[in-house]
Amino acid sequence: MTLTLSPTRRPVRQLAAASVGNAVEWYDWYAYTFLATYIADQIFPKGADNSLVPLLSTFAVFAVGFFMRPVGGLLMGAVADRSGRRAALTVTILLMGGSSLLVGLTPTYASAGVLAPVVLVLARLLQGLSVGGEFAASTTFLVESAGAGRRGLFSSFQYVSTTIGQLIASGVAALLVRLLDDGQMDAWGWRLPFVLGAVLSLAGFWIRRGAHETRSAEQATARPGLFEALRRYPRASLLIGGITAGGTLAYYTWTSYLPTYAELNAGVPKSDALLAGTLALAFFAVLQPVGGLLSDRYGRRPLLLFFGLGFALLCVPLLRLIDGSFVSLLLVSCAGMVLLTGFTSISAAVNAEVFPARVRAAGIGFPYSLTVALFGGTAPYMGTLFKQVERPGLFPWYVAALCLVSSVVYLRLPETAHRALDR
Structure with a gap:
């Protein structure tokens, strides 16, 4: 045991x-x-x-x-x-x-x-x-x-x-x-x-x-079926998708696609775009523990709403501020990273607090990864598609709309930061 x-x-x-x-x-x-x-x-x-x-x-x-x-x-x-x-x-x-x-x-x-x-x-x-x-x-x-x-x-x-x-x-x-x-x-x-x-x-x-196992002795005897989380907790599975959709789209837009977006739509030189992206990523890594600590004190929902509503309101004007210069791209990148931290710093905790310990890992793994594949993994393609059909200005609205949808989910999400975790 x-x-x-x-x-x-x-x-x-x-x-x-x-x-x-x-x-x-x-x-x-x-x-x-x-x-x-x-x-x-x-x-x-x-x-x-x-x-x-x-x-x-x-x-x-x-x-x-x-x-x-x-x-x-x-x-x-x-x-x-x-x-x-x-x-x-x-x-x-x-x-x-x-x-x-x-x-x-x-x-x-x-x-x-x-x-x-x-x-x-x-x-x-x-x-x-x-x-x-x-x-x-x-x-x-x-x-x-x-x-x-x-x-x-x-x-x-x-x-x-x-x-x-x-x-x-x-x-x-x-x-x-x-x-x-x-x-x-x-x-x-x-x-x-x-x-x-x-x-x-x-x-x-x-x-x-050399790490220690985190399952309790009681959970160590559990043998859940492969699809038990989906079958017994369909609402929780859908909830993971709703929590993740806006966050993963914003994450891949800002951390992976933004340099390309700046090149295609604002004429930023590739070397400047890559440098701005690298500096913004380093800044992003430093922000994560700050977001985690804030959520432990003030709750998960305020940070999620800070991210979701922030992106819904500011995504379009932020991307319009990119004027072709290195400085504008760096500032927009870092501003987006601050907003994004409201989601990324606590997504693991929020997801884990949705499911009971018996099916927690599988319950998180499938709906989260499926949502990432559908929305996060396709972010560059959607951006390129809007550019190809000569409607590049619609891509920021697409990001904002999905973040608004996730914000509705966050509003209805029960606060779990100060509850004991099921073990």
Whole structure:
């Protein structure tokens, strides 16, 4: 039988187990994004005569990873609920390490033909599975590890570590591009970050092995079915979707798409757009614990409404303030990050407080990851689509409208910050 962990014991080790592993997971995920052009040249060459190659390229780069995340949330969430949070965390980080290594060792199209993109698609399937499972397991683990009045603070490290992973991936990719010439990057340089990711995953695995299980002894005997959370708690599942929809769209708009939006619609040079985005991300990481602490003192709902209504009212005017200069983009980016912190810093706590312990991980994992795939993962495509139909000004209204919808959910959400967490 699993021993019960007092949430106040070894909090630093618990935070490290979740945060370091989560940072490694997202480093591996974003490394692919930053190096996609080099991968495409080797795995999906423009002159390939097989018609499957461009099709596989499309799925590998844009769809497969994101739409495997709900499956990962469901499967790894079920592992966390049935076998323990720590067990799920070790599985997800090993899965990400293995898939990262697989990307790094993927043969080129020139040497293996169509097998090369097939291997890469498989690696992205596994990465999506891992990332979806990681959120379900680490969210539950973080919040259950927190002491009284600290669930919001612990929750905030979900996005602290995610952002750190993104920044490290960006930094490693930028360093390699600076140190290696184009021929070296094409030949072997692009593989190095993925091999490094596999090594870092082993370090994260070691840290997580020493963490304490957060399920109670009573919950350790529970064997919930795979779809039990959806079947028994349909309202809670829908609630997770409503809480997440506006937040994930705003998050991916501001952290991933905003530099591209500024380039397309305001003529900001690419180098300035990327620098502004990087500085804003660092600022964003620093804000997260502040938001978590505020929610522990004043409640979750005020912060959620600060985010939702703030974006509903200010998204359109903020994006219109981007005038083509670096300063305007940086200020708009940072202003959006302040508003966004009202959602990101506490989303893990809010989600965990919706479901009972028996099905908490799977209950969070599937509806959250599905909502992210539907709204967050499609944010760049919607922005580009509005630009293609010559209606770029509609995209900010789309973001504002969805944030307003989520704000209605927040208004009706019961306050859970000061309630005891079901264990």
